[in-house]
Amino acid sequence: MSRRKFWTPLYATLRRNLPSKHPYFPASSVFKFPSPTYSFSPPSPSSSPSSPFPSSYDFYSLQNLKFPVRSFCFSTGSEEQSSARCWSCGAVAIAAPFLVCETCRSVQPVDHSVDYFHIFGLEKKYDIEVQNLEGKYKDWQKKLHPDLVHSKSERERGYAAEQSARVIDAYHTLSKPLLRAIYILRLEGVDVDEEETLTDPELLSEILEIREAVEEAADPLALNEIKSQMNEELNHWSNSFATAFRCRKFEEAVNSIRRMTYYERVTEEIVKKL
Amino acid sequence: MAEPAYTVASDGETTGEEKSSSAFPEIAIGIDIGTSQCSVAAWNGSQVELLKNTRNQKMMRSYVTFKDDAPSGGVSNQHTHELEMLSGASIFNMKRLIGRVDTDPVVHASKSLPFLVQTLDIGVRPFIAALVNNVWRSTTPEEVLAIFLVELRAMAEIALKRPIRNVVLTIPVSFSRFQVTRIERACAMAGLHVLRLMPEPTAVALLYAQQQQQTIHENMGSGYEKIALIFNMGAGYSDVAVSATAGGVSQIKALAGSAIGGEDMLQNMMRHLLPDSEIIFSNHGINEIKSMGLLRVATQDAIHKLSFETSVQIDVDLGNGLKICKVVNQEEFQEVNREVFEKCESLIIQCLRDAKIEPDDVTDIIAVGGCSFIPKIKNLIMTTCKRQELYKGINPMEAAVCGAALEGAVASGINDPFGSLDLLTIQVTPLAIGIQADGNNFVPIIPRNTTMPARRELAFTTVHDNQTEALIVVYEGEGKKVEENHLLGYFKLVGIPPAPKGVPDINVCMDIDASDVLRVLAGVVVPGSQQPAIPVMEVRMPTVDDGHGWCAEALHRTFGSRLNLVTVQKKMQQ
Incomplete structure (x- = not known):
């Protein structure tokens, strides 16, 4: 069934690893599915940004990107804007979070040190104004959505797919009180076992x-x-x-x-x- | 199947300016293939323009007439009278037949069409044929659609004076992924590359998003979010979407759809006028086809007139001594089609509920498609949405194709200096995708209306002690039982380590990527171990080909419940 290829040749070598979670069907803590890999070059163990989360929670992994390892200027665990540079044009990031280059509009690789609150320009606290999320979410999608970088390089399309998926997840998580609560605790290093047997x-x-x-x-x-x-x-x-x-x-x-x-x-x- | 004649060169070696396409990217055109009518539109550099054929038509009938020489479709050919299209030589309603098996009620309803639709009721592709010189010549819906698309392509190439390869097509919400592959196949046969497939109402949502964006530009006001409910009803399908639009971005909140449309109303009316019409016409003799055509034309005229008049006189001689002379009023029409209208209403209610939107929160109600002209349809939309009027800024017949053309320009990477293409649609899954488990239940893994791309997983376990194999049967749809859903494919998970029933942890994960490709992953873990017990299976769906209704039965007959799975009971849910 190579039929689907007719309209997807552009993305054929993309891979993505969405955080697999759903409030009521939590991901099994035992093992994670690898992200689907369809690369035609051997995966290179390279610039994998380490997750800041102490849990086994699996966010995006870039380690399988098929591009040859080069010394890119962006620093993976960058603390704020200071040292981040665009992988494409080399411009220094102006604003944080640095998801898109302000100079050349290229989508940047996922930086796991940027948390969901950061993406939405919010302070890391539980009580937030949910009504303001949708606007910011759409602003990001307009810059990041894979549909909009169709004619860009394969590499950037990969970044767009991951960034956009992460923003969807961030929006979904922050807009629901329960998910937001679980997430913010996780940022503090506390994992909630939703499968736990009830004792009370x-x-x-x-x-x-x-x-x-x-x-x-x-x-x-x-x-x-x-x-x-x-x-x-x-x-x-x-x-x-x-x-x-x-x-x-x-x-x-x-x-x-x-x-x-x-x-x-x-x-x-x-x-x-x- | 052959690979496409072109491939996109890998640019993994290049850095810096990484534009893979040429300086003048080909702009994908938008095509709306309706059950009854069809149209093509393209971005002309400043706005969307509907393309016309050589006879200056923007809307063309969707049919293909088979003759001794080459077949010809509704784009190039024009029957002098509707009746010629009903002579048995023309195949139409392809969109209702494509990708369906012969047990499907929609296929059965098509048996009263003038051309031949034969069913064996065993879950295989129906046999369809056109009458050419008193011979039933067989064809397939894909082939008919491809012939029609070739004509459309030629027409667009003349109108735009450039070769056309990339297209954005609109499809009904209720289309399964299997049906989508059939559409893609037809496109491939016609030499077209499908850049994007859009559920019809989401194309309308995109057009609406653009209009709202422009209004904001003109008024220099701030862009606040607008909620639109879009109801689209053509000859073959009804679709509903709720979208939230702000700043040119249209987030689809929910979709709902069903294979119900003007064709059903037409058939209901024909049955009302001539109760035993189906029996009379079932032989498909020359005279019967002629009578059927006459009745169809007369009924269609009557329905059209009933959009403007309260009652209509039908007077038609069907030959063979059959005469119909009757006055039909609007109440009768509404009574005959009560189920159709009820279904429309329930689709709207379901869509609003899924979107978690109250009718009062909807900014604009948009009704499009041929059936949106029917007074009863307009009324029921307004009543259900508790509204006095419908949105007026959109042409009901051209909205979907214009949205598709906009998407074509956006997806081709075209920029507009005035910001008219500063648009984006964020799609959701129209149908739930899941597997068979807990007997013959359908257990969704990705629920419907999940924002794409999406990835979800669910845990299952074995039903027998020492069960070492499990059958993963993937379905798409809304039914509780698997047989009410569309089969997408199946594979066997082998090498499950022997253990008492309920112990092995079988995880099934579904992944829809940025280009809408569905992959199903299945893996086994033995409790206590960190590693998967056997290599994870990764299967790209759909894998079924034709005759998939038959496949499901065969699987059941061969394996019974031996390789079944059950969902893992949530401890907290007890």
Whole structure:
């Protein structure tokens, strides 16, 4: 079936490694899929920027890029703009984060030291204005989206695919309270095991009760009532997460996340039934 | 299949100025192949322009007439009367037939067309044929589409005075990836390279994004986000999209679609006028075809008139002693097509819900496609969206092709000094993609309306003790059971280390990359080990060829439930 090649020859040698995660189907912590590799030259062990995250969480890896290793001017673990240079024109980065060169508009390789908050020009804190994300997200996509660099080099298309995917993920993560909470804790080096068995009997019985209520709810009205109840709970626990996080009480913070996860699931179930 | 005649040279060795294309990149043209009509548009350097054929038409009927010599399509040929198209020699409605098997209800509904559509109901490609000198000559939907595309290409080359190779095509939302490969095949047969395929309403969303962008430029105002609901209904398909537009970027929030359209209304009306029409016409004799054509034309006229009048008189002599003399009013028309309208309504509701948008938050409601002229359709859109009026700035018949041409220019890397091409569409997956598990359930791995590119994975495990093999059967669609979905392909995972059922950790990952290529990866881990037990399988989908309905049954017959999988129960969900 080489048919697909007819319209994809340009990208045929691209590879991408998206962070594989979904709030309710968390990636198995046991092993990661390698990014699909379709290169026709042997992978070169080269400029792999090391992830700043202590977890096994797999973000983008550039190590398999098929381009010959050269001494590029950009520094991988660069702290801010000071030393970063465009790989294409060599211009020094003006603004941070440096995802696109201001001089020649070339898309830059992913720099893992730039976190999601940084991408959106936000302070690293939990309570953010979600409404402002979409505009910034679109601004980035207009500079980074692979559709817009169709006629550029294979190398830049690769960068665009990765950067754009990362911005999608950043947007998705930051705009959802639960995902944002998990992410910000992870930045602090705290991993939330979403598969963890439940031990808190109080929460357990509460969950069972809610589930029963959802199952027995006869009409959309009853379902909507439970839904708004869940929303209240979500807001409540989102606030307590914010407080706990601010005070760096991470155990409490994880606890709030666990609560939020449950209420989100119930809400999802209700939406399915409605 | 042969490789394309050209390849893009690898420029991995070059640095600095890395423009791989020439100074004058070829601008891809936009093509909207409708079930009934078709149009072509291109960026002319300052705006999008619809191309005309030698008879000065912008909209051309989508059909191909087979004759003794070369076949000719609706681009070059013009029947003096609609009836000639219905003589059995012309094949039309290709878009409803392409990539479907003979068990598909849409194929069955096509059996009352004047040309021959034969089904064996075993899940293989239907047999279609055109009547040439009293002989049924067989062809395929791909071939018919390719013949038609060749004509379109020739027409565009004359109009633009340059060779055409790259195209952006619009497709229905409900098309499966298998159907998409059929469209691509038809394009390849016609020597066209598909640069991009766009779900029809997303092409309209792009045009809307451009219009909003220009309005902002003119008013020098700030660009705030606008939510648009686009409803597109043609002869063959209905599609809905909700998009959020700001600064020329159109993020698709949700898509919904179904193979329901004007053709269904036409057939419902024909059945209403002549209840046993299907039986009468099933033989496809010369006289029956003629009668069928007469009835079709009369019914079509009546439906058109009912868009402007409250009732219409139908008076037609079908020959063979069959005469229809009847007055049909709008209420009757609406009653006969109640299911169609209900389906449209549910598509809109579903799309709004998936987009998590309340009707009140929608800035503009855009109705396009031939059926958007039907009063009942307009009404139901406005009622469902709780709105008094529809967006007026878009030509319902030209919107999709104009959007496709814009995308063609953007994707070809064309810049416009006035910023008219400062545009981007961010697409989502129109259908969920998943595998068969938990019996014959469809378990989605990438849900529908996921922003592309996307990568998701899900854990499965074995159902039998010491099960060493597992069948990964990939489907696309919205049904709960696998048989309600489109089969994309299958492969076997072998060498699972023997273990009690439920122990092996089988991860299935789906990856859609920036060029919309789907890859399915499957791997096995034994608990406690960090390494995959066996090499990971990576399969590019779809792998099925024709006759895929039959494949699924054969797999079931051969393997039963021996190689089945189940989802891993989430501990927290108990």
